[in-house]
Amino acid sequence: MTMQNVGRPTRPEDVQPLAPAFASLTGGRGLLQDEALIFERDGWTKTGVDLPAADLDGSDLGDLARAAPIGLPGLSEPEAMRHYVRLSQKNHAIDLALYPLGSCTMKHNPRLNEKMARLAGFADLHPMAPLPTVQGALALMDRLSHWLKTLTGMPAVALSPKAGAHGELCGLLAIRAAHEARGDPRRRVLVPTSAHGTNPATAAFVGYSVTEIAQTDDGRVDLADLAAKLGPDVAAIMVTNPNTCGLFERDIIEIARLTHEAGAYFYCDGANFNAIVGRVRPGDLGVDAMHINLHKTFSTPHGGGGPGAGPVVLSEALAPFAPAPWVVHGANGLTLVEEAVEEAAQAFGRMSAFHGQMGMFVRAYAYMRSHGADGLRQVAEDAVLNANYVKARLSGVMTPAFPEGPCMHEALFDDSWLEGTGVTTLDFAKAMIDEGFHPMTMYFPLVVHGAMLIEPTETESKQELDRFCDALVALAQAAKAGDVDRFKGAPYLAPMRRLDETLAARKPRLTWKPESGVAPAPLAAE
Amino acid sequence: MRYLPLTPDDRAQMLGVIGAATIDDLFADVPAAARKSETFDLPDHAGELEVERELVGLAALNRAAGAGPFFCGAGAYRHHVPATVDHIIQRSEFLTSYTPYQPEIAQGTLQVLFEFQTQVAALTGLDVANASMYDGSTACAEAVMMARRVTRRKKAILSGGLHPHYAATTQTIAHAEGMDIVRQTVAVDAEAAVVDAIDAETACVVVQTPNVFGVATDVTAIAEAAHKAGALLIVVTTEAVSYGLLKSPGEMGADIAVAEGQSIGNALNFGGPYIGLFACREKLVRQMPGRLCGETVDAEGRRGFVLTLSTREQHIRREKATSNICTNSGLCALAFTIHLTLLGEVGLRQLAAINHAKTRRLAQALGAIAGVEVLTKRFFNEIAVRLPGDAAAMVGGLLDDGVVAGVPFSRLDPHAGLDDVLLCAATEMTLDEDIDAFAQALARRIG
Numbered sequence: 001m002t003m004q005n006v007g008r009p010t011r012p013e014d015v016q017p018l019a020p021a022f023a024s025l026t027g028g029r030g031l032l033q034d035e036a037l038i039f040e041r042d043g044w045t046k047t048g049v050d051l052p053a054a055d056l057d058g059s060d061l062g063d064l065a066r067a068a069p070i071g072l073p074g075l076s077e078p079e080a081m082r083h084y085v086r087l088s089q090k091n092h093a094i095d096l097a098l099y100p101l102g103s104c105t106m107k108h109n110p111r112l113n114e115k116m117a118r119l120a121g122f123a124d125l126h127p128m129a130p131l132p133t134v135q136g137a138l139a140l141m142d143r144l145s146h147w148l149k150t151l152t153g154m155p156a157v158a159l160s161p162k163a164g165a166h167g168e169l170c171g172l173l174a175i176r177a178a179h180e181a182r183g184d185p186r187r188r189v190l191v192p193t194s195a196h197g198t199n200p201a202t203a204a205f206v207g208y209s210v211t212e213i214a215q216t217d218d219g220r221v222d223l224a225d226l227a228a229k230l231g232p233d234v235a236a237i238m239v240t241n242p243n244t245c246g247l248f249e250r251d252i253i254e255i256a257r258l259t260h261e262a263g264a265y266f267y268c269d270g271a272n273f274n275a276i277v278g279r280v281r282p283g284d285l286g287v288d289a290m291h292i293n294l295h296k297t298f299s300t301p302h303g304g305g306g307p308g309a310g311p312v313v314l315s316e317a318l319a320p321f322a323p324a325p326w327v328v329h330g331a332n333g334l335t336l337v338e339e340a341v342e343e344a345a346q347a348f349g350r351m352s353a354f355h356g357q358m359g360m361f362v363r364a365y366a367y368m369r370s371h372g373a374d375g376l377r378q379v380a381e382d383a384v385l386n387a388n389y390v391k392a393r394l395s396g397v398m399t400p401a402f403p404e405g406p407c408m409h410e411a412l413f414d415d416s417w418l419e420g421t422g423v424t425t426l427d428f429a430k431a432m433i434d435e436g437f438h439p440m441t442m443y444f445p446l447v448v449h450g451a452m453l454i455e456p457t458e459t460e461s462k463q464e465l466d467r468f469c470d471a472l473v474a475l476a477q478a479a480k481a482g483d484v485d486r487f488k489g490a491p492y493l494a495p496m497r498r499l500d501e502t503l504a505a506r507k508p509r510l511t512w513k514p515e516s517g518v519a520p521a522p523l524a525a526e
Numbered sequence: 527m528r529y530l531p532l533t534p535d536d537r538a539q540m541l542g543v544i545g546a547a548t549i550d551d552l553f554a555d556v557p558a559a560a561r562k563s564e565t566f567d568l569p570d571h572a573g574e575l576e577v578e579r580e581l582v583g584l585a586a587l588n589r590a591a592g593a594g595p596f597f598c599g600a601g602a603y604r605h606h607v608p609a610t611v612d613h614i615i616q617r618s619e620f621l622t623s624y625t626p627y628q629p630e631i632a633q634g635t636l637q638v639l640f641e642f643q644t645q646v647a648a649l650t651g652l653d654v655a656n657a658s659m660y661d662g663s664t665a666c667a668e669a670v671m672m673a674r675r676v677t678r679r680k681k682a683i684l685s686g687g688l689h690p691h692y693a694a695t696t697q698t699i700a701h702a703e704g705m706d707i708v709r710q711t712v713a714v715d716a717e718a719a720v721v722d723a724i725d726a727e728t729a730c731v732v733v734q735t736p737n738v739f740g741v742a743t744d745v746t747a748i749a750e751a752a753h754k755a756g757a758l759l760i761v762v763t764t765e766a767v768s769y770g771l772l773k774s775p776g777e778m779g780a781d782i783a784v785a786e787g788q789s790i791g792n793a794l795n796f797g798g799p800y801i802g803l804f805a806c807r808e809k810l811v812r813q814m815p816g817r818l819c820g821e822t823v824d825a826e827g828r829r830g831f832v833l834t835l836s837t838r839e840q841h842i843r844r845e846k847a848t849s850n851i852c853t854n855s856g857l858c859a860l861a862f863t864i865h866l867t868l869l870g871e872v873g874l875r876q877l878a879a880i881n882h883a884k885t886r887r888l889a890q891a892l893g894a895i896a897g898v899e900v901l902t903k904r905f906f907n908e909i910a911v912r913l914p915g916d917a918a919a920m921v922g923g924l925l926d927d928g929v930v931a932g933v934p935f936s937r938l939d940p941h942a943g944l945d946d947v948l949l950c951a952a953t954e955m956t957l958d959e960d961i962d963a964f965a966q967a968l969a970r971r972i973g
Contacts, residue, residue, distance in 0.1 A: 063773075109622050305657070354798060373565045
């Protein structure tokens with residue numbers, strides 16, 4: 001059996017020495033239960049809720065009424081509880097151990113924030129409820145805006161984008177609207193080779209063509225290349241700062257100056273704001289627009305892939321083009337501008353149905369208030385300190401991509417130290433799983449060969465960092481000592497062994513289907 | 527600073543290992559002009575009690591939907607969420623995990639997504655569904671752009687019954703990508719009119735059912751007309767509970783179905799986070815936006831799940847990706863799927879029936895008032911009523927009677943000339959006494 005997506009065969013026979021001594025009768029492994037899909041439990045007529053009878057029927061709907069069975073199984077409450085708790089135990093989580101995914105900022109998620117978001121005054125609040133009944137929600141949005149503007153040194157913020165990439169879209173739409181308002185539509189967006197994939201994807205989404213800017217040997221934007229590529233058809237430059245190599249763009253002010261001189265706008269990807277929050281204001285660097293991932297810097301939980309929130313701060317030049325809605329102070333308290341008319345006539349449109357991720361605003365605001373100005377500064381300092389500590393501790397056995405000078409909140413290594421070992425970045429990362437750690441970000445940024453990008457964040461203690469570094473040093477030594485099986489077959493001790501991603505893509509099975517290929521047993525007639 | 531584990535001693539030791547004298551040395555790459563040495567003009571750190579006090583105070587300035595008779599819908603619906611749902615989504619392993627890029631230690635999230643995708647495909651009557659979008663409105667915009675990729679045509683026709691915010695979101699995002707968006711005249715029963723606008727340039731027709739006025743429509747004929755012209759039919763639904771009672775989009779010929787899934791498992795949250803549902807026919811899957819979870823096996827041959835077909839996505843394809851979406855609504859999808867698993871088919875159908883019955887009762891009560899006209903004839907759980915005057919003013923007045931009467935249409939679209947139209951929804955949360963209180967107060971104010 002061939003496995004793995006990047007050409008690494010891992011045959012079961014290769015890894016027998018470390019495989020479990022026997023297979024259990026249930027398919028489980030001790031406390032890790034083998035859990036069937038909800039569709040495989042014959043729950044077609046079950047329900048886990050008790051609802052009253054409806055006192056009027058749907059007979060008035062005629063042929064609009066659904067006749068055929070839907071095909072949805074149900075579970076009683078105890079069965080449902082057990083199903084999801086069993087599944088949960090197969091996940092890694094920041095509450096379990098270090099989650100050093102570079103560029104993702106997996107930090108502690110305070111539970112106070114969860115409690116606050118669930119207050120009925122926030123959670124049980126309808127987005128279109130009359131404005132006099134939502135004054136507290138608008139006040140919270142107003143206070144959050146004040147904090148975001150103050151921390152970034154920017155005059156305006158659009159709260160409605162729902163995630164980082166949605167924020168990028170918002171920023172580029174504002175830039176596009178600003179160029180169009182000047183009668184100077186432009187075609188191109190410049191993006192460094194080290195950028196997140198969302199940057200070029202967003203630029204293309206908005207109809208721009210993308211030109212890559214080269215990187216210098218020390219991991220920064222190549223100013224000469226930037227200057228050569230800037231021109232009258234360039235609408236914007238998208239730069240992440242600190243960049244995806246974990247480095248501060250030393251020439252950032254010059255980058256902004258050159259960009260503005262060419263009549264273009266400076267979009268900053270704020271994914272790495274955690275490294276500088278409370279210490280550096282993007283507004284002082286010449287940024288025109290920057291999204292802030294509330295689910296990174298301001299610690300709203302990632303939830304297994306969202307929801308996030310991606311408010312965008314805007315410069316004076318772009319502020320008039322911000323999308324509806326936004327909060328304003330009116331004669332009778334706070335109100336919402338919901339339409340692109342009158343004073344909002346230049347608004348470029350609307351990013352989504354309502355006002356943004358209110359649940360995330362509450363959490364992020366609670367987090368900011370808890371840390372305060374002094375605490376947020378300490379957040380950046382400790383995040384940077386932790387990353388430099390990891391870099392220092394691992395540099396003896398692994399090869400830092402940019403050994404000279406400090407890094408910011410991420411330590412980046414390449415795979416040259418693995419040369420000749422037969423172990424790849426992927427193998428090494430999978431072996432970390434056996435030690436109880438989530439792998440670092442791998443093969444990103446693309447500009448560094450076999451990249452390993454480690455972001456510990458400020459919420460790791462020195463003790464936990466030492467545990468992590470000790471494990472990585474020992475693993476690195478094992479790789480160099482030729483203990484290849486330990487890596488090739490890894491993980492051995494996780495809930496699952498390596499999964500065949502090639503098979504999944506070649507023969508996509510995206511929904512459950514009964515083995516027989518027929519629809520589930522229809523419901524008994526009601 | 528309760529969230530920061532390092533002690534001053536730790537910091538000093540660590541700086542020593544690094545070989546730096548002070549923390550400022552680590553920020554040496556920041557240009558001097560941009561180093562901020564003083565702290566910001568913001569309050570310093572605060573204890574849990576202090577923060578809680580401020581937020582409880584702000585929350586108390588709002589009137590929660592549950593505080594009395596409440597009839598707002600228009601794309602967000604108040605439903606009961608079983609306690610089990612909120613308990614499970616707060617488990618650390620779900621709440622504090624990342625996108626499942628390492629499948630060996632993310633099978634919990636991945637199996638949930640696989641089950642979720644299967645449930646959404648079943649609800650919509652289509653073959654495949656993705657792992658969620660931000661919300662219904664952005665899912666609608668993404669569906670329109672997907673239709674462009676599939677048909678290589680630029681024109682999208684939006685029905686006049688499409689939620690105005692969905693139309694505006696689609697216009698904003700799809701227009702930027704160079705699409706020609708034709709929004710038809712807003713009207714209560716506008717769906718049939720889209721057929722006349724379909725031509726050989728049309729990439730897709732977007733029809734909402736139940737529409738923003740609550741009107742449920744059989745779109746089969748629209749599907750036929752669209753397909754005859756080589757266009758796709760996109761069916762939008764803002765109330766996912768309606769799937770329990772009404773024919774599915776797939777049964778009526780939809781190629782893509784998008785929906786707001788908030789109604790199942792998720793609170794109102796003043797508009798977000800919500801969850802976009804996105805389903806389509808199998809042959810279109812490679813043009814789909816967003817994450818997809820698929821089945822596979824591990825090195826021991828055991829069934830497992832991974833994110834798949836990622837060659838559509840931004841982290842692989844960059845500027846050639848089908849969408850720029852990365853983070854989606856994972857935890858909201860979890861809430862959705864848990865609630866739907868608790869309901870099962872039996873419970874969902876029953877819940878839908880209760881919603882419909884409550885709304886029939888509401889329509890009868892309001893329709894009996896002289897001067898009030900119920901405009902929506904075939905509805906699920908929402909109706910549009912015409913009042914003898916300005917609906918926004920009436921909502922303001924009824925607030926003094928303790929009734930939140932609904933959403934004046936003018937709030938969603940001030941240019942439609944429908945200032946006298948009020949949108950009212952009833953769900954299983956609505957008490958018969960709430961309906962009586964609403965009808966009596968309205969009759970008093972009109973009379």
